[in-house]
Structure formats: C-alpha cells, structure tokens
Amino acid sequence: xxxxxxxxxxxxxxxxTIEGLPREMLVHILDTAASFIGVTEREVKxxxxxxGKSIFNLFFExxxxxxxxxxxxxxxxxxxxxxxxxxxxxxSKGETLLxxxxxLSAMYADMFVVRHSSSGAAHLIASHVAPHVHVINAGDGxxxxxxxxxxxxxTIRHYKKDFAGLSVAIVGDVLHSRVARSLIxxxxxxxxxDVRVIGPRTLLPAGVEQLGVSVHHxxxxxxxxxDVVMMLRLQNERMKGPLLPSAQEFFKSYGLTPEKLAVAKxxxxxxxxxxxxxxxxxxxxxxxxxxxxxxxxxxxxxxxRMAVMSILAGN
Amino acid sequence: MNLPDAEGLCQELVRKLRxxxxxxxxxxxxxxxxxxxxxxxxxxxxxxxxxxxxDISFYRDxxxxxxxxxxxxxxxxxxxxxxxxxxxxxxxLYTGRTVRxxxxxxxxxxxxxxxxxxxxxxxGERQLPIAAQYVGATFSVPAGKLLxxxxxxxxxxxxxxxxxxxxx
Numbered sequence: 001x002x003x004x005x006x007x008x009x010x011x012x013x014x015x016x017t018i019e020g021l022p023r024e025m026l027v028h029i030l031d032t033a034a035s036f037i038g039v040t041e042r043e044v045k046x047x048x049x050x051x052g053k054s055i056f057n058l059f060f061e062x063x064x065x066x067x068x069x070x071x072x073x074x075x076x077x078x079x080x081x082x083x084x085x086x087x088x089x090x091x092s093k094g095e096t097l098l099x100x101x102x103x104l105s106a107m108y109a110d111m112f113v114v115r116h117s118s119s120g121a122a123h124l125i126a127s128h129v130a131p132h133v134h135v136i137n138a139g140d141g142x143x144x145x146x147x148x149x150x151x152x153x154x155t156i157r158h159y160k161k162d163f164a165g166l167s168v169a170i171v172g173d174v175l176h177s178r179v180a181r182s183l184i185x186x187x188x189x190x191x192x193x194d195v196r197v198i199g200p201r202t203l204l205p206a207g208v209e210q211l212g213v214s215v216h217h218x219x220x221x222x223x224x225x226x227d228v229v230m231m232l233r234l235q236n237e238r239m240k241g242p243l244l245p246s247a248q249e250f251f252k253s254y255g256l257t258p259e260k261l262a263v264a265k266x267x268x269x270x271x272x273x274x275x276x277x278x279x280x281x282x283x284x285x286x287x288x289x290x291x292x293x294x295x296x297x298x299x300x301x302x303x304x305r306m307a308v309m310s311i312l313a314g315n
Numbered sequence: 316m317n318l319p320d321a322e323g324l325c326q327e328l329v330r331k332l333r334x335x336x337x338x339x340x341x342x343x344x345x346x347x348x349x350x351x352x353x354x355x356x357x358x359x360x361x362x363x364x365x366x367x368x369x370d371i372s373f374y375r376d377x378x379x380x381x382x383x384x385x386x387x388x389x390x391x392x393x394x395x396x397x398x399x400x401x402x403x404x405x406x407x408l409y410t411g412r413t414v415r416x417x418x419x420x421x422x423x424x425x426x427x428x429x430x431x432x433x434x435x436x437x438x439g440e441r442q443l444p445i446a447a448q449y450v451g452a453t454f455s456v457p458a459g460k461l462l463x464x465x466x467x468x469x470x471x472x473x474x475x476x477x478x479x480x481x482x483x
Contacts, residue, residue: 011382011384028386031386031387031388032383032387034389035370035372035373035387035388035389035390036373037389038389038390038391039373042423042424043423043424043425044422044423044424046423047373047374047420047423048373048374048419049373049374049378049383310373310383311382311383313378313382314378314379314381314382314383314384315382315384
C-alpha cells in the first residue's frame with residue numbers, strides 16, 4: 001500500500017506518523033532542525049521561508065505546549081498562524097470535522113496542524129484536502145504524535161551524539177501513549193539496538209514486543225544501565241475502568257526517584273513529554289535534577305517543528 | 316572550455332583584498348564553495364575577526380519551486396555584525412540571487428556598516444543590480460551550465476563545469 005503521507009516522488013506531503021518513514025528522512029528533518037536552532041539565537045529570530053502562507057492550528061483537544069510551540073515555529077518561519085480551539089467552537093455546534101476543514105480551506109489554508117482525540121483524524125483530513133495543502137498530525141488519540149517523537153530523538157541525538165549502542169527505556173502508561181508509539185517507531189527506524197518499555201501489565205499494550213522492544217515490569221531491572229529514560233505521563237483522562245489501584249501506588253512502583261535512576265548509566269538523561277504529574281510518575285528532585293533535559297526538549301521542539309513545516313511546505 | 320586555475324584566481328583575490336581589509340573586517344562565506352574560499356582568504360589575509368559562514372537555504376527566492384530537499388547546515392556569524400565592514404564571499408557570481416539572499420540573512424543578525432562582495436569568478440548574466448568589488452576573473456559560461464568550486468582530496472581548489480545541478 002502507498003504511504004499516504006508521501007508524494008509520488010517519495011517526498012513528504014503530510015506528517016501523520018513516523019511509522020514507515022525512511023531513516024534518511026528522519027535524519028534530514030533532524031539536520032534541518034539543527035540549522036533552525038541558530039535562528040533563535042539571533043537578533044531577528046525569523047526567517048522569511050513561509051512568508052504569505054497560512055497555517056491553521058486545529059486543536060480539538062486541549063494543549064498548551066504543543067500548540068504554543070507550533071505557533072512559535074510557524075511565526076519564526078514568517079507564516080500567518082490562525083489558532084482554532086475547536087473544543088469550544090463549531091464542532092460543539094454540530095459541524096463535522098470535514099466541514100470545518102472545508103470552511104477553513106475556503107479561507108486559503110496552506111497547512112493544517114491537527115490535534116484530535118480520535119486516532120486517524122489527521123489521516124482523514126489529509127485524504128480530504130486539496131493537493132497543495134499539507135497536514136501535520138499534532139497528536140491523534142492513542143495513535144501517533146510524530147513531531148513529539150522527532151523532538152525526542154532530536155534531544156537524544158543532541159546529548160548522546162549517536163544512536164548506535166544506546167539503551168532507551170520508556171516508562172509508564174504506554175497503553176494510552178501516542179508519544180511512546182511515535183518514539184518507539186523513531187528509535188527502531190534509527191537503529192537504536194535496545195529499546196525497553198517498563199510498566200504494569202495493565203498499562204502496556206498487548207503485543208508491544210512486536211514493535212521491537214523488550215518488556216519489563218520492574219523499574220530497577222528495566223532501567224539498569226540505560227542511557228535515556230523517557231517518562232510518560234499517567235493519562236488519567238484516557239483511563240476507563242480500574243487499570244491502577246491509585247496514583248500513590250503507581251509512584252511507589254513506577255515513579256522515577258533518584259534511587260531508581262541510580263541504576264541507569266551515570267550520564268543518563270531523563271525526558272518527559274509534559275505535562276508532568278510530579279509525585280505520580282516523576283519525583284520533583286529528578287524532574288529538576290541534573291539528569292533532566294525536560295525543558296531543553298521543549299526548546300528543541302520549536303526548531304523541530306520549524307523543520308517539519310518548512311520541509312512539507314517546500315514539497 | 317578551458318577553465319582558469321582556481322588556485323591562481325584565489326591568489327589574485329588575496330592580492331586585491333589586502334589593501335581593503337582591517338583587523339575588524341568580518342569575512343563571511345556562502346556555503347558551500349564560498350565558505351571554503353572565505354576560509355582560505357581569512358587565513359591568507361590573517362584576519363583577526365573569526366570568519367562566518369551562511370547557508371542561505373532559508374532565504375532563497377525559489378523555495379516554492381525547489382523546496383528544502385538538500386542538506387541545510389547552520390549559519391554561523393561569530394561576531395557582532397552591527398556597524399562592521401563585512402566582505403561576503405562566494406565562489407561564482409551569476410544571477411545575484413544568492414548574494415541578495417545572503418544580504419537579507421546578514422541583516423537579521425544586525426545592521427552592518429558596509430557590505431562588499433568578493434567572488435572567485437564573475438560569470439555575468441546578472442538578474443539583480445548586484446556587483447562584486449573584488450573578482451578573481453570575469454568570463455562567460457554557456458547558459459544552463461553550472462560552474463562551481465570543488466576541492467580535491469588535498470584541499471586544492473578546482474573550478475568545475477557541469478551540465479545540470481547536482482542532486483545534493
């Protein structure tokens with residue numbers, strides 16, 4: 001089957017998921033992002049690349065970090081950005097997703113950045129829009145969050161220089177996490193030899209091994225000797241039924257504390273996609289400690305999103 | 316066609332530039348060929364200010380047609396451009412569009428005092444009102460051909476004429 005995010009010539013038309021993208025394409029995005037880092041350190045923090053383009057941020061689900069960094073990224077590329085908080089807009093009046101998109105397309109949209117609680121929403125929009133319009137998935141249900149996955153691998157490459165020989169542990173609520181899925185696909189595509197997921201059975205998807213990861217239910221066993229620890233947020237809002245006894249119980253077993261982190265490599269980095277639940281999945285002394293690269297992740301997210309937007313717009 | 320010796324043109328450029336530079340002159344090469352040339356000029360002229368390099372990919376006027384497919388490298392301007400005398404260096408001056416993009420990018424770092432242009436070769440056919448103050452040689456090249464600077468394995472400069480743009 002044809003990859004729906006690629007053009008006939010194999011270039012990226014939409015960014016919907018990291019799954020199935022070639023390694024060279026991921027590396028090209030990371031390299032382009034690295035060039036944008038310098039732009040943010042200049043007197044004029046803008047380049048004229050997307051001058052005259054209109055980018056619509058369509059957020060059907062609440063988001064602060066992702067929406068804001070997409071907005072900053074678009075503005076630094078000189079695009080016009082229109083933010084729509086659909087949760088409180090047309091769809092609450094009964095308009096369908098595609099009608100909303102058609103109406104915005106009639107306002108000359110060049111790009112949609114879409115966050116939706118239904119998996120596949122961005123795919124649906126991408127298959128519907130005119131050929132010159134680009135769609136970026138900013139998180140769809142439990143499926144994918146590709147720009148988060150890209151900024152995570154950007155962060156790992158920044159601190160670890162190389163992916164060969166790395167051990168990466170992804171900890172917590174993998175079941176509900178599109179961030180985890182995107183990161184796993186990115187890491188395996190880049191050839192990271194050792195990717196581990198750690199969590200209680202109830203929060204790990206069945207058959208997760210098939211993504212090329214090893215499964216651990218014990219933190220100390222899973223974190224032993226790893227270079228990168230990616231903590232996931234405990235997604236209360238996505239939990240239906242009794243998957244967990246309590247947040248306190250979860251912290252006791254899977255919360256990242258200095259003691260548990262001590263079994264990782266001494267130079268291990270700790271990442272978190274945000275928003276953090278302090279005292280639930282991560283202890284404050286780790287979140288604010290010397291291993292934490294959680295805030296640099298946010299900063300790198302701007303450059304990574306600039307790279308994705310400019311590569312798409314040029315294809 | 317017979318192309319002149321690039322090393323000889325480089326020496327010619329050094330000779331022409333020497334009276335025009337001071338300790339505070341900033342030299343900025345346009346990637347890739349212009350940056351190699353700027354590196355050499357910076358060394359031969361023994362300039363005190365560290366050299367800069369620009370990758371003008373984000374300022375090109377053909378982004379809508381060409382996109383961002385080749386590898387972009389970070390621009391680096393390791394000095395304050397405000398009020399400084401800056402010499403922009405490129406290997407081949409042709410339409411002038413690259414120099415236009417480079418000047419736009421420089422202005423996003425500040426307000427230079429004066430910008431001059433040095434090129435190893437001026438092949439004419441300008442599409443913008445841009446002229447170089449320092450040129451190694453001026454000659455014309457058949458339209459549609461690509462003239463660029465390459466380096467051999469020992470770092471020696473060679474001019475090369477090819478049919479189409481290289482993929483990268």
